[in-house]
Amino acid sequence: MNTQTVSASAARAYKSDVKPVWCPGCGDFTVLSAITKAFAELGLPPEQVAVVSGIGCSSRIPAYLNTYGFHGVHGRATALATGLKLARPDLTVVVASGDGDGFSIGGNHFLHACRRNVDLTYIVMDNRVYGMTKGQPSPTTEPDWDNALTPGGTGLRAFNPLVIALASGANFIARGFSGDPVGTARLIVEAIETPGFSFVEVLSPCVTFRPDQRDWRNAVRPAPVQPTGDIGAAARRLMTDDGFNLGVLYVGSRTPYQTHRTAAPVSPSEIEQQFAV
Amino acid sequence: MxxxxxxxxxxxxxxxxxxxxxxxxxxxxxxxxxxxxxxxxxxxxxxxxxxxxxxxxxxxxxxxxxxxxxxxxxxxxxxxxxxxxxxxxxxxxxxxxxxxxxxxxxxxxxxxxxxxxxxxxxxxxxxxxxxxxxxxxxxxxxxxxxxxxxxxxxxxxxxxxxxxxxxxxxxxxxxxxxxxxxxxxxAGLEFDRRLPAATGHEKSRWQISGNQAAGLGAIRGGVRFVAAYPITPATEILEWLAAGLAKVGGALVQAEDELASINMIIGASYGGTPALTATSGPGLALMTESIGLAVASEVPIVVIDVMRGGPSTGIPTKSEQSDLNIALFGLHGDAPHIVVAPASIGDCVFTANWAVHLAESLQVPALVLSDQFLGQSRAIIDQPADLAFATQRLTVETVGDGYRRYALAAGGVSPMAIPGTPGGQYTAEGLEHTPRGMPSSQVTDHVAQLDKRRDKILGFDYGDHWAQITEDVDSDLAIITWGSTAGPVREALNRLRAGGRTFRLIVPRLLAPASPQRMAAALRGVKRALVIEQSHSAQFFHYLRGYFDLPCPADSYHRPGPLPFRPGELVEQIANWSAA
Amino acid sequence: MTENPGIASVADLLAHAHAMESEAHERYLDLAEQLELHRNVEVATLFRKLAQIEQLHVRKILDRVGALELPHLSPWEYRWLDDEAPEAASIGEAHYMMTPHHALSLALRAEQRALDFYSSVLEGGGNSSVQELARELAVEEREHVELVKTWLAKYPEPGADWAEDPDPPVYQE
Structure with missing residues (x-):
């Protein structure tokens, strides 16, 4: 038979033999599965892929993959991935993050990664909570969500990462849902295939600290619009979005940032001549 | 005096x-x-x-x-x-x-x-x-x-x-x-300081600043990726490298902050490209968490700190040797790394080159402590020698099953798989890990990896580069100093020698790891030592006292910036100390 | 029942059947691993058994495929009735303290979705060989549904406090 149809096995080849520490029921399992499906669909050799992450539940992903990976410090994954991609443009570089890692401690890097538009795919698993530290509010948490660190809720408006991404210059903006693994895999494929900085927010429920998010299944819907390259239309769309529209919401045509390497490098001893008396 | x-x-x-x-x-x-x-x-x-x-x-x-x-x-x-x-x-x-x-x-x-x-x-x-x-x-x-x-x-x-x-x-x-x-x-003015006509000289000479020299040393060492955030007095390194790297086939990226620049170079180096950033005290402070990441994940990087007056914003345009403590001790956890310091403008070339060599050879962060005086002064010097280190990161070309990135190899340096190498896939890890790189909180893994990261640095042969030991090695009085202070100290000792007083001078380039045996050997026969530095709290003196077995009584002459040391000041201090 | 007119050939249907059984197999393995890691040995063992059963189903499909060339389909090109391959147990419904009752209920829903899928192909029309194959597969799937039902009957629904854990979650990073 045609081996191409063995998609589940092909995807499984991208998984390492390390077993995730996530809680059973966690949305991140599906995101992991969607990432492997996307890699399989694109036929990427595992050694040509690097997955970079920071700190948090979602940032554990690199160890669960059979690609190259970097599990760095909290909030700096996009910066580390930027250095890697600029030094090694031949690699496919994917960044995995969460709402705390990516939007709070890593907020500034998020802005500048969008602005710089290096050819990266940035997958943020958003569960609106810090899981590794036992349930504190993140920038995307609802203002009235009660918790031990900010009793009664933060009282702060939730951050809208898609709007920020658009305003900052991201070239591809999409939202997926972990309960829609096929759709999420497709978004990741498109994100990787689109040149420049691609931002994919994946709503990924936390069954331990946000059991209410099991209801997201009933809230999400395919966005009732086609992808647009019109930044004004995208801005209106994202500003009025309730956070549950799934799909590709913006695809621009910005040229990715690259560092230019001269094809005719000279030796260090040649540039030393400028100092000669 | x-x-x-x-x-x-x-x-x-x-x-x-x-x-x-x-x-x-x-x-x-x-x-x-x-x-x-x-x-x-x-x-x-x-x-x-x-x-x-x-x-x-x-x-x-x-x-x-x-x-x-x-x-x-x-x-x-x-x-x-x-x-x-x-x-x-x-x-x-x-x-x-x-x-x-x-x-x-x-x-x-x-x-x-x-x-x-x-x-x-x-x-x-x-x-x-x-x-x-x-x-x-x-x-x-x-x-x-x-x-x-x-x-x-x-x-x-x-x-x-x-x-x-x-x-x-x-x-x-x-x-x-x-x-x-x-x-x-x-022609009509009287002035008795007219220079004699030069008689010609054998060595070719350069006109260069310490910041340019450090940039050149980095390029000589093989650095081809730099990420940086502007900061006085380090910016000239970066501006020089932006143009220099473009010529040698490298690239410089301006980052959004120092948190990003340090992580960008870790990413580039993980990808196989020797990488560097340059900063000053406030930037170094921001970078310390991620320098620890490079220690734990064993990614070679070089960070040049062009020191200025501190703490906080301090005195950005003036020199001080007061980042020694943060360079030595600023990382959390037990995090062995390299700290080196150039002892002159010309030595910035060698020391930056050596730092790249050490970082790449040992798969470790190397910090270079230059300062505003070295960095922003421009000097006419004899052309520095090119020592042409055979710098080669230990990597793997082909990998069978079960590659172990953090294997407990003899000497502690384990071969690194560069992305793109089939079968070498691993996750570089900031969590404590097993030899395979899997997160682990087991005591055996923690101790084994701590030992590995320590032993590779302690076991390395730093050769004679660890210090400049000059002047009168037979003297039983020693002066120990470091960095830019070595310049005025050398001139002071020259003047003292003209008056018949001789001293042994020890200027360590290698500040970390501490090398007490080397220092003890350098001090053999010395009865007293004076430690001279530009720091309000005598950081270098206390470091030597704490980590080196100084086999002789040691005294300290230290003061903060912004005023530079002048030879006359040091002649007086050294003469008084030696007469006491 | 939703009609599924999209399946046009035996090869197409077999591609779906193979993907469905493979995904089911993989999913049970994933669930087994999750529960093993969380030391819920009883349910983990049960998921492993379910995975083994699905693996047999994969082989049976492959026997039917024989030398036939199957079309390559991207994950989103499959014409499932729902978001993903129907027989894959819903991963979001797992829980570290789940009981065999929950696990088998999960499996039953998955098997029922698989049956629904084949039924939809039958109702969607299509050529006779597709119809014939869909009927055979539906029959097999109905057997699986009955099997799981019988199995589930041995495990009555636990009390409402089944997920009660006296200890708090653990601080990690």
Whole structure:
């Protein structure tokens, strides 16, 4: 038979033999599965892929993959991935993050990664909570969500990462849902295939600290619009979005940032001549 | 107490002015002319907090001997104007036999100048400049200084032509005419610091700043990726590297902050490209968490810290050796890494090159502690040797099943798989990990990896590069110093030797890992040691006391910046200490 | 029942059947691993058994495929009735303290979705060989549904406090 149809096995080849520490029921399992499906669909050799992450539940992903990976410090994954991609443009570089890692401690890097538009795919698993530290509010948490660190809720408006991404210059903006693994895999494929900085927010429920998010299944819907390259239309769309529209919401045509390497490098001893008396 | 070395040909000049007077340009031209005339020299700029138009001073020392420090006094001060000269007064020590050139158009010289007792001579610099079409007073002053110090006219012409290249023939001729007017005027002035004519020299010479030298050393070492955030006084390294890397096939990226720049270079190095960033104290503080990541994940990186006065924003434009503690101890956890320090402007080339070699060989972060004095001073030096380290990161080409990135290899350095290597896939990990790189909180893994990361650094053969041990090795009195302080110390010891007093001088380049055995060997036979440094809290002294078995009683002479050490100050301190 | 007219050929249907059984197999393995890691041995063992059963189903499909060339379909090109391959147990419904009752209920829903899928192909029309194959597969799937139902009957629904854990979650990073 045609081996191409063995998609589940092909995807499984991208998984390492390390077993995730996530809680059973966690949305991140599906995101992991969607990432492997996307890699399989694109036929990427595992050694040509690097997955970079920071700190948090979602940032554990690199160890669960059979690609190259970097599990760095909290909030700096996009910066580390930027250095890697600029030094090694031949690699496919994917960044995995969460709402705390990516939007709070890593907020500034998020802005500048969008602005710089290096050819990266940035997958943020958003569960609106810090899981590794036992349930504190993140920038995307609802203002009235009660918790031990900010009793009664933060009282702060939730951050809208898609709007920020658009305003900052991201070239591809999409939202997926972990309960829609096929759709999420497709978004990741498109994100990787689109040149420049691609931002994919994946709503990924936390069954331990946000059991209410099991209801997201009933809230999400395919966005009732086609992808647009019109930044004004995208801005209106994202500003009025309730956070549950799934799909590709913006695809621009910005040229990715690259560092230019001269094809005719000279030796260090040649540039030393400028100092000669 | 100070005994300077006029007999060798040695003159220090200050040129002050403000509001676009052009003293810095004139100073650079003077250094260039002196280099062409066969002199050694050093050019230090001092300025106010203004971005442009503030008061500025070009401080130039020329000598027939290599120069590594500012002299005790300025023999010649030329004031294009006296605006806010009070803030510079303490940086511009004058003696009774110093010559001050004052322009009568600026009125009488200020009290701080007069009270030094220096000889004041009026020269109408502005009027002389006006007499030349498009002439400028700074060029008149330049010609005057060149004449007084004995620089040949043709060197002045060549320096002007080089600096004004691209400004057009008209501008060059105007400047030259003004400079020649100044040169002519010098003939009628008495000045006893005229440099002898150079007799030619065998070694070829460079004109270079410490920041450029550090950048060059990095490129020599193989660095081809730099990410950086601008910060005084490190920015010149980055600006030089931006152009330099473009020529050698590398690239520089401006990051959004130091948190990003350090992580970008970790990413690039993980990808197989030797990578570096340069910063100063505040930036280093921001980077420390991620330097720890490079320690744990065993990714080679180089971080150059061009130290300035601290803490906090401190004194960005002035030198201090007060980042030693953060460089040595700023990382959380037990995080062995390399800290090295260049001992002169020329040594910035070697030390930066060596840092890359150590980082790549040991798969570890290497911190280079330069400082504002080394970094922003421009000097004429003998061309530094190219030691051409055979730097090679230990990598794997082909990998079978079960690659273990953090394998407990003999010597501690385990082969690194570079992304793209089939079968080498692993996750570089900041969590404590197993030899395979899987997160682990097991005691055996923690201890094994801590040992691995320590042993690879302790077991490395640093050779003779670990320190410069010079002067009189038979003396039983030792001076221990580091970094830019070594320059004025060396000059002080030269003067003391002329008076018959000898000392052993130890200048460690390798600050971490601490190497007490090497230090003990260097101190063999020494009865007493004096530790000299530019730090308010004597960080280096306490480090030596804490981590080295100094086999002799040790004393400390330390003080903070912003004033540089001058040889006379150190002659006095060392003489008093040795007599006690 | 939703009609599924999209399946046009035996090869197409077999591609779906193979993907469905493979995904089911993989999913049970994933769930087994999750529960093993959380030391819920009883349910983990149960998921492993379910995975083994699905692996047999994969082999049976492959036997039917024989030398036939199957079309390559991207994950989103399959014409499932729902968001993903129907027989894959819903991963979001797992819980570290789940009981065999929950696990088998999960499996039953998955098997029922698989049956629904084949039924939809039957109702969607299509050529006779597709119809014939869909009927056979539906029959097999109905057997699986009955099997799981019988199995589930041995495990009555636990009390409402089944997920009660006296200890708090653990601080990690």
């Amino acid at each position: 100070s005994e300077d070395s006029a007999e060798f040909g040695n003159v220090s000049i200050a040129l002050t002015g403000s509001g676009g007077a052009g003293v810095i340009t004139a100073g650079a031209m003077l250094l260039d002319a002196a280099a062409r005339a066969g002199c050694y020299g050093m050019f230090v700029r001092s300025s106010g907090p203004q971005i442009r138009g503030g008061e500025a001073a070009a401080l130039i020392r020329l000598s027939m001997q290599p120069v590594e420090a500012q002299d005790d006094v300025f023999h010649l001060l030329v004031g294009l104007d006296w605006h806010n000269i009070e803030r510079f007064a303490v940086e511009l020590p004058l003696a009774a036999n110093s010559l001050v050139i004052a322009d009568p158009a600026n009125g009488p010289p200020p009290e701080v100048i007069i009270e030094t007792g220096a000889r004041i001579v009026e020269v109408p610099l502005k009027d002389m400049a006006k007499a030349v079409p498009n002439g400028r007073p700074n060029m008149v002053a330049l010609g005057l200084i060149a004449g007084l110090t004995g620089l040949p006219e043709e060197t002045l012409q060549a320096a002007l032509a080089k600096v004004l290249e691209g400004k057009g023939e008209k501008a060059l001729q105007a400047s030259l005419a003004a400079a020649l007017a100044g040169l002519a005027t010098s």
